[in-house]
Amino acid sequence: MKALRVLLLLSLVAGSGAAAEPAADTGREPFVFQSDRIDFDRERNLVAATGDVELAREGRILRADRIVLDRNTGIARADGNVTLIEPDGEVLFADSVELTDDLRDGFVEQFKARLGTGSRLAASSGQLQGGTRAELNQAVYSACEPCADDPSKAPVWQVKARRVTHDRVEQQVTYRDAVLEMWGVPVLYSPYLSHPDPDVTRKSGFLTPTVGHRSDLGVRIETPWFWNIGPDQDATFIPIVASQRGFIGAGEYRQLFDRGRLELSGSLATLDKKPKERARSGPRGHLRLKGESHAGDDWRLRGEFYRASDDGYLDLVGLDSSETLPSFAEAEGFFDRAYARVGVFDVQELRSGVSGDTSPLAGPELLYEWQDAPSPDGAGRRPAAGAALHRRREDENQRVTLEGGWRLERFTDGGHRLEVGAGLRGDFAHGDGAADDNNTRLLPQASAGWSYLLAGGMEDLQMTIEPRAQVVLGRNSADADEFPMEDNRAVEFEFDNLFALNRFPGLDGAETGQRIDYGVQTSLHGAGDWHVDAGIGQSQRRKANRDAPEDSGLDTAVSDIVGRVGLTAGEMTALGYRFRLDKDDLTARQTALDLSVNLDPLYFDARYARAVGVPDPQKPPGPAQDKEEREQVDVGLGSKLDANWSVLSRYRRDLDTGRSLLGGLGLKYEDECLLFEAAFEREYKVAGGDPDNRVSVRLVFRDLGSLPGTQGVLPGGRR
Template identity: 25%
Template sequence: MTSKFPPRRLLAVAAALALIGGQADAKGSQQPKTSLDGSEVVCPLGSFHCAPRPYNYAMCRPNAMLEFYDPTLPTTSDLRDVSTAYGRATHVDSSNQTVYRLTGNAWLTRDDQRVQADTIDYNDDTTDYDARGNVRYQEAGQLMAGTHIRGNTNDSRALADDVRYQMLDSRGNGVAKQGQMLDAQRTRYSMATYSTCDLGHHIWEFSGKTITIDKDTGVGVARDATIRIGKVPFLYLPYFSFPVGHQRKSGFLYPTFGRSSRGGFEISTPYYFDLAPNYDATLDPRVYTSRGPMLAGEFRYLLPGTTGQLNVEYVPNDHGESDGLASTQGTSRYLIDYSDHTQLWKGWAFVTSYNHASDSSYLYDYGNMFSHTVIYALSSNAAIVGSGKWWNASFGGTVYQNTNPFATDSSLPYQQLPYANFSMNVPLTRWLQFGMDDGVAAFSKDQNVGGERLDLYPYLAGDFGTSAWFVRPKLAYRYTAYQLDGNYQDYGYYGLLGSGTTSPFTQQSPSRSLPIVSLDSGLVFDRSTSLFGESYTQTLEPRLYYLYVPYRNQNNLPLFDSALMSFDYWQLFSPNQFSGADRQMNANDLTGAITTRLLDDEGVERLSASFGQIRYFTPQRVQLPNGSNTVPAVTDWSGSDYVAELDLQLSDRWRLSSEYQWNPNTHVTDMGSLELQHRLGNDGIINFSYHYRRGLMEQYSASAVYPLSISWRLLASWTYAVPIKNMVAAPTGTVDAMAGVEYDSCCVTLRLVDRNYVNQAYYGTIPLPVGSNINRRDNAIMFEVIFKGLGSSGGQIDSLLRRDILGYQ
């Protein structure tokens, strides 16, 4: 039998049955698992940074976890208010015209809503209702079942017994002894549980004496809450709040547990303050068993035209070991990290970053061993920056603080107080453009020569060609002038001179000016070909690059920010082999190179191979000093290294990349590298690499994510350094080793990682101060729990894995 009721009659029952007022936010619940079948983008092979893998709910059972789920009902409630209610039952009794009784498989349906029970009574005058026996309710995004429910529609109050619920979108589900709807927005459950795991198979859940959900604020609150993994209590909190929507909320974040050699065991219990829509804060008290308590905090703000963040760490009394040059035991210590970006007017902004530690050992003792590499210097900068269609400019200053506990401030870069830079690139015609890269700065560094430097670099550049050929002439002029400090004759290239030693700086106002002329040209040929039964387009791209720069003696110029750049394929086409402006190489060179590529039918580059060399028509006379005041002799090379590069990816699961440089003058290998990557299924990857640069490094690296099953993955990375002759204190043997295991299920991810690594190292041939010629090791272990739908216990491990395992997601 089917009956038609006024809309309010179904709403009376539905409002009472919709006791579950909200659901903890399950981030990423709508995002499917990454795959290689084209259904979703996977981090490409060779990517240096991969986005975090979305929560994987593929291992969960379908959403029809309560047996009465009907997938034919609408998935939105847009038409609910204008829809008509229908009733269906074996028998409907409305003899008194006030109370309707539906018995025998009773149904009430209105748009996306449906309530089912053995018996449903509804009073049309008072809007009281009573549903008994096998009560079931469904609406857009939610299922609920119980034994008995009664309430009043007008007051938005209801009371339900033996409740089971399931949120269809975000998977949250649980049970409660009793549910009470306090009003239209707030619901309270007694003796209740909550989890995003499969109903009846809760790997984790939290239970509370009471759980209150407020849909208006998007916050749920559990009192006397216990979080369990399996049947084992994991954490007890007398008060625990959690999100039931996408709104931010104040409350405790999950604690972190870890251990390192320097800090001992670490316990962190952060608390988040949702102060306003445009600013918030986090207070993070920590305890290090080997060093003492710490109070850390974070404050973020977003104002009209301004955004910034302040991070502070404070240790009132450090009782740990003091190994560095700074004496820290028994002292208070701190770290400040501040950044801000303020829009001044259109095209102009003020940017600043301030980073300061109490002492040079702070990062060595408290540095995050799971998300950062070793930091030997903290930089602080403040600048006004601007940009337009054809130009950009900046004016500011940069200073550095030494954070190497075993080195003095002489290891720092030069400070620039102030500096100004201006660059422009203006098209004059379709094929001709005018540009410049100019800069001026005041350089200073303790125990080293200082002064001001002006560097002007205007140029004219042409660009002729089509898709089959190009010719790019460029004419530039570089003028660099200095005004050194008055005591410039007391210094050499690397600091104060001893008595009787002659300074290389013979003028207080030296300068250098020279033209730079280059001509870059190339051709592109292509043809159709096949390989292993696949069709490709093959290109052949010869390229010639001529460079002319006259020689200027620059031995009387200081070295503020210049260094010799590593030679690679792109150095074949560079106008200068030195970084910075203090050295400009001389050249009368011709580079010859050739590249071939294989492109598949979709235009994806499957193979790229390049080979080239520079032929020198005049000697390279501009050289850097070799660690003292001595400048090496002029080279007599007729040609540079032969440089070869190969990138090969004939399938989506294998990738090979290789570089090789052979010196025809010394008949030795100067550089070689090999990187091999293989994807295992959807969730695994194996990497192997070898890197060699003569006289500087030779390292082997391997890393892997090895899936044992759909739930278990092994994680590992290893870097081994071969001893290098004449390298002072360079680490050898195992430099970094990490091993871990990851468990991923429908609703929880567990990670356990152990890392052993060199915490302090020195690469170079320049002698360091006494006490700094050492390498220190550290060992760290971290356990992380990610409750899908509630958040994680820290997130530090994920950043380490994505950094150390190429292609990790």
């Protein structure tokens, strides 16, 4: 009988009426047998199935070459290519098993299991309990795939143990007398080891540790512990031990709400001071609180509070190398054609030599902007803004800005794009320390623009050229001497903002006067997925712009020449070049070059930047920096040594001073079950002194405790 399928009801598992009664009382589903042949031994009350046997009950499926069911005891014995499929999809393999009639309890020989993530668990023998627990003897576990050429070869890593418990209810795998082997070599013994079930994405326990060395800390060991509080919240405790400094306790708490989220992190340390070190005494630490909430469909509330005990703490312990710590609170409204924002903003200054007294507390800041619906008569735009600034040295000012605008765009039959616009801005400022406490200004502006897009090409080459020009009319001065310039100290003139009506950032500054902007941009698209785009342009004014910062490229009647060039060649090469040239002798005033090349297995990236008159972020703002030149290069080079090994190096240098800023070398191994990273970095102090040397090592065994997105240690990281 081929593919015989027999439905054995309760009478199949009952040798007598007395044996049948318990089965009938349970109300369980009947067996379903499928096999090539089924034999009944009525004298011994046995049912034997042979040839592609499949036995199913209550979601569990048992397959084997032969299954014998003893109706007296309710025990099923399966031999040969045994497979047990659990209701959740987990698959167990064995040479032979003895199971109860519900397929939940029993004994196994030569047990093997392939878990949901592809990990493997094997044992010489074991016991299954209740369909949710396996007690295994002489077991081995690994998340590594067997070698394709030699499956008998030892995997990259495996854990061997005298006894292993796999509890699917607790979602935990526990080992007794465990030995970790790498490439078949024992490297670590532990009398007890436990990790989450590989199918679990979130489970309380230790995460992958990071070990490193830093000049100012000594040996640094970080051993995070993750607490899965619930599906919507978790916490991570991060004890850090520094051999030369002491103990640092850090942590993070995260929670999701129906309409928002909350993140809280911080640290606390009492660090031993080194000789001649200028640092505060007593506890040091930091606190960071971030939150977001959607109040209805139109409003969003956001905020962040970020503070450190002193300027050098975060960088010293390797938690953050930022130069400033922002704090803010704001409410944003999103409407059909309007946007509103009210908020306060503050910053903690960490740069050496820069006093926190110069950083203003902005609050409250108000912005409301709405735009008319498009119509044949053009679209209107009407922003309104206001702010109050307070400095710790007790000088304050408040500002209110109202602005309205109108814009109309048309295309002629010949393809010319014409655009006209008009706007009016009014500012009111009050400053406690000013000679005239109250100042007002009106800034009218009108503009007209033209562009013409030309396109053409051949079969394998497409080209576009678009000349563009615009005229902007406005009053001659923005009265910069009478208004506080708080949010526009860094004016960056480049091709991307050549045709912006106001190229000054923020609200304090405003570009005025009469000018004409002109330029051309072009692009080439070729076969083979390569693309080139470029643009160049300039501005001319009736008179010099005394409101623009010196050396910004906008402070003279004829501006500097700005442009950009971009090149992409599939996924192999990307080049970006931005420049600003002196209008008189075409010398480079500002240059930025970004290059990335991927020539598998070699990859290379570089960034070069040069600027004249750009403030040094490590120095306080002031006129002494106006003529200062900054030139820097950052180069990275890496290579894949084979399918798993790769190396990476990075070097950063200040070409203006001839000083190295950063150097690093990293080594990485990664396969389907193991990640290893080792890095060495040397960071040179901007203010001089001994460089900071950092060595970091990170080893991640898949499924043995790690979180996706955990920060790495390769050059550029902070460990």
